[in-house]
Amino acid sequence: MTDLGYAALVLALGLAIYGILASILGARRNLSELVDSGRNAIYAVGGLVLLAALLLWQALLTDQFQLEYVATHSERSLPTLYKISALWGGQAGSLLLWTLVLCGFSVAATWFFRKQQLSLRPYVDAVLLLNIAFFISVVLFAANPFERLWRSTSGQIITAVFQPAGTAPLFPADGQGLNPQLQNYWMIIHPLALYFGFVGMTVPFAFAVAALVTGQLGNNWIKVIRKWALVPWLFLTLGILLGSQWAYVELGWGGYWAWDPVENASLLPWLTGTAFIHSIAIQERRGMLKVWNMVLIWLTFELTLFGTFLTRSGVVESVHSFALSPIGPMFAVFIFSTLVGFLALLVWRLPLLQGDNQLDAVLSRETSYLTQNVIFLVIMIVTLLGTLFRPISEWVTGDKISLNAPYFNKVNGPIFLVLFILMGAAPLLAWRRSAPETLRRNFSIPVIAGILSLPVLWLLDNRSPAGFVGLSVLVFVFAGIVQEFVRGVRARSRATGDGPGRALFSLLNRNGRRYGGYIVHIGILMIALGIIGNEFYQSEGQANLKVGESVTVANYTLTYRDLEASQGPNYIELVGIMDVNRNGRPSGQILAKKLIYNKNQEQPMTEVGLRPGLIEDLYVVLAGFDGMGATASFKVYVNPLMSWMWIGGLVIILGVLIAAHPILDKTRAGQPATTSADETLSELLAHREAVFQALRELSFDHQVGKITDEDFVVFEANLKQVAANALRALDRWRARVAEETDLTLKRDIKTRQAALSRGGRACPACNSPAALDDKFCATCGATRPALPAPAGAKATPLCPHCGKPFGPGDRFCAGCGQAL
Numbered sequence: 001m002t003d004l005g006y007a008a009l010v011l012a013l014g015l016a017i018y019g020i021l022a023s024i025l026g027a028r029r030n031l032s033e034l035v036d037s038g039r040n041a042i043y044a045v046g047g048l049v050l051l052a053a054l055l056l057w058q059a060l061l062t063d064q065f066q067l068e069y070v071a072t073h074s075e076r077s078l079p080t081l082y083k084i085s086a087l088w089g090g091q092a093g094s095l096l097l098w099t100l101v102l103c104g105f106s107v108a109a110t111w112f113f114r115k116q117q118l119s120l121r122p123y124v125d126a127v128l129l130l131n132i133a134f135f136i137s138v139v140l141f142a143a144n145p146f147e148r149l150w151r152s153t154s155g156q157i158i159t160a161v162f163q164p165a166g167t168a169p170l171f172p173a174d175g176q177g178l179n180p181q182l183q184n185y186w187m188i189i190h191p192l193a194l195y196f197g198f199v200g201m202t203v204p205f206a207f208a209v210a211a212l213v214t215g216q217l218g219n220n221w222i223k224v225i226r227k228w229a230l231v232p233w234l235f236l237t238l239g240i241l242l243g244s245q246w247a248y249v250e251l252g253w254g255g256y257w258a259w260d261p262v263e264n265a266s267l268l269p270w271l272t273g274t275a276f277i278h279s280i281a282i283q284e285r286r287g288m289l290k291v292w293n294m295v296l297i298w299l300t301f302e303l304t305l306f307g308t309f310l311t312r313s314g315v316v317e318s319v320h321s322f323a324l325s326p327i328g329p330m331f332a333v334f335i336f337s338t339l340v341g342f343l344a345l346l347v348w349r350l351p352l353l354q355g356d357n358q359l360d361a362v363l364s365r366e367t368s369y370l371t372q373n374v375i376f377l378v379i380m381i382v383t384l385l386g387t388l389f390r391p392i393s394e395w396v397t398g399d400k401i402s403l404n405a406p407y408f409n410k411v412n413g414p415i416f417l418v419l420f421i422l423m424g425a426a427p428l429l430a431w432r433r434s435a436p437e438t439l440r441r442n443f444s445i446p447v448i449a450g451i452l453s454l455p456v457l458w459l460l461d462n463r464s465p466a467g468f469v470g471l472s473v474l475v476f477v478f479a480g481i482v483q484e485f486v487r488g489v490r491a492r493s494r495a496t497g498d499g500p501g502r503a504l505f506s507l508l509n510r511n512g513r514r515y516g517g518y519i520v521h522i523g524i525l526m527i528a529l530g531i532i533g534n535e536f537y538q539s540e541g542q543a544n545l546k547v548g549e550s551v552t553v554a555n556y557t558l559t560y561r562d563l564e565a566s567q568g569p570n571y572i573e574l575v576g577i578m579d580v581n582r583n584g585r586p587s588g589q590i591l592a593k594k595l596i597y598n599k600n601q602e603q604p605m606t607e608v609g610l611r612p613g614l615i616e617d618l619y620v621v622l623a624g625f626d627g628m629g630a631t632a633s634f635k636v637y638v639n640p641l642m643s644w645m646w647i648g649g650l651v652i653i654l655g656v657l658i659a660a661h662p663i664l665d666k667t668r669a670g671q672p673a674t675t676s677a678d679e680t681l682s683e684l685l686a687h688r689e690a691v692f693q694a695l696r697e698l699s700f701d702h703q704v705g706k707i708t709d710e711d712f713v714v715f716e717a718n719l720k721q722v723a724a725n726a727l728r729a730l731d732r733w734r735a736r737v738a739e740e741t742d743l744t745l746k747r748d749i750k751t752r753q754a755a756l757s758r759g760g761r762a763c764p765a766c767n768s769p770a771a772l773d774d775k776f777c778a779t780c781g782a783t784r785p786a787l788p789a790p791a792g793a794k795a796t797p798l799c800p801h802c803g804k805p806f807g808p809g810d811r812f813c814a815g816c817g818q819a820l
Helices: 002-028 032-061 068-073 082-087 091-111 119-140 188-198 202-214 220-250 263-285 290-315 327-348 366-387 389-397 407-426 436-460 465-496 500-510 514-536 643-657 675-703 707-758
Strands: 148-152 158-162 167-169 538-544 550-553 556-567 571-582 586-595 600-607 607-611 616-625 629-639
Touching: 002 032, 002 119, 002 707, 032 068, 032 082, 032 091, 032 119, 032 571, 068 091, 082 188, 091 119, 091 188, 091 202, 091 571, 119 202, 119 327, 148 436, 188 263, 188 290, 202 220, 202 290, 202 327, 220 263, 220 538, 220 643, 263 290, 263 366, 290 327, 290 366, 290 707, 366 389, 407 436, 407 465, 407 514, 407 571, 436 465, 465 500, 465 514, 465 675, 500 514, 500 643, 514 629, 514 643, 538 550, 550 629, 556 616, 571 607, 571 616, 571 629, 586 607, 586 616, 675 707
Parallel strands: none
Antiparallel strands: 148 158, 148 167, 538 629, 550 556, 556 571, 571 586, 586 600, 607 616, 616 629
């Protein structure tokens, strides 16, 4: 079965290469059969990669230790759930999973756009297949999970897919087991979420490349891929949060984010992806930032590859990274090739990427979005340079100098503070221009709320000036979002007469993109609340305790009671039991654990004792103990507000679902583009819809007081003129298509009349004209019935095989050669 998995990958690679060629040649030569064949190659490749993954899963679940991957990352006593997750517990398996997820996104995109975006689709398919082919090549030639173990006559152990000469198969009795750090529930779903986030960004990148190749650089491709960028962004956000949760409960240092290089590798594409999602709103609304959006989606795609390269190349050292392997050069070449190729396309199409408008004023939503994008990019560059500082310093000076958490916190902290201020200001600003009176009206309540929160926060806890400044900024942002919801509900109630609840539901349903985005911002605020609480208000203590002794941290007193041992499926569990006393009153017990795995006894793992709460978490680590447990060492942390970080993740999910509603656009799916004319219509309709949406938002902003009456009259007149031009363009297109259709019909009628006048007859299946003696229709291929013989004429015998007439003395048909 392992040979079948290897063969499936080899065949998948061949089909992927064929699909690339078929898609490109079909598009260049306008051969729909080749284009469809390239599309079908994606389905076939996806099925073959799925087969390979299922076979590797089978090998893990059935303990086939003759496979080197299974022997290295599993064992007989490993729980079934972790045998399943062992697929991504090692480098080769994780790359196969990456390829599988990439195939899944490619199949989904290909199926969804199978009757749409006809001119873009072949190039989208080619880019997706190119990425798939690269990852299959890496799996086959640098990290093959189907290599088996062989023992040579000299006793040397060799790994190879097929048996080398002079060797015998090796069947270990048991495997080495999964890395203890990965035997945690959060590490089952955290890598999956990250892979979906990383890989999903390939689809919008493929559309960007296709738009550059074809020159179709209007707003239609942006409208098409907005949700295809939003969904992977959500997965990437959740992947980062789930990884933080794993670090929080598993590593036992009281924190969740250490600015580790691999942690940073997931943050980098999140920053540029977030900038892209905000920036495309400006292109849809104003036709601006077209080059900028291309650069952002390209950077996001490249940074997902860079994160994989960083994790697996050995360039940096990390507790999360895989062992040093030969795949680093392959990734470096692919990243460089895609970089050069995309920049060449971008330079070629620069004349077509000029913006339709320019910034009208500094105090506008466009300016705030653009400034936020610049800040996202600055944070990305600062984080990237800090991550690579160790190899750069070694290359320049010969000394390895690492930049750790203090550097990142000191540099990025103030930048993030400015970013949050802009996040609070942007919703309060109008598109195009904000008048002074509207600024005062919109900013007064949020600013006052932020200022009034300063003394309150200082009285509650004055340990950290930076902390209460950060919290006051969060109050400012939150007050602005609440104000937006209140004004929106009031405006909707006035317009429809609905009550507040129904008006809120209608608001979310009709303008989910805006208000779903606000809910996402609330989730981000909750995450920031947890970060500030942990960073600036954490209390900690450490003590070596004998049984019955206590340690006090903040308002908690913990008393060591006992150390108990129990046997798990593949580990020994040691549990430190502590009585908890909070504010002088008993508050139950908390259990801090150490897990000693049978196959990795030199690497005991921490399972923290955690009591979460909305106000604070009590966090206890069993740091050490003597042989009998009479004395044990504990670290105790009190982490304020940490639970809001995880609640924020749930709120972000809700906000994205509202913003992306409906996930599948029924109107587009119901009107597939089957010709280039249909795609022209799609582009014109997308432009019309963008203008009408801008008019609706302009009217709504006027209702909620963001735009003065004078500005509203001017802006509405301008947009109505644009809308009139869009409608005229649609009318001209429809008139031209109707004229061309009328001419085609007239030509067909004349052709058929001429054929009939020459004694021809129409095909009964498709009504196409043809000569009298034609046996098959040249248009549809249908067999045509023979003409009836004239009255009184003797019937001519016909060949029963091909229908040709033959004479009385013929023994063989002159048409097909069959015996008569």
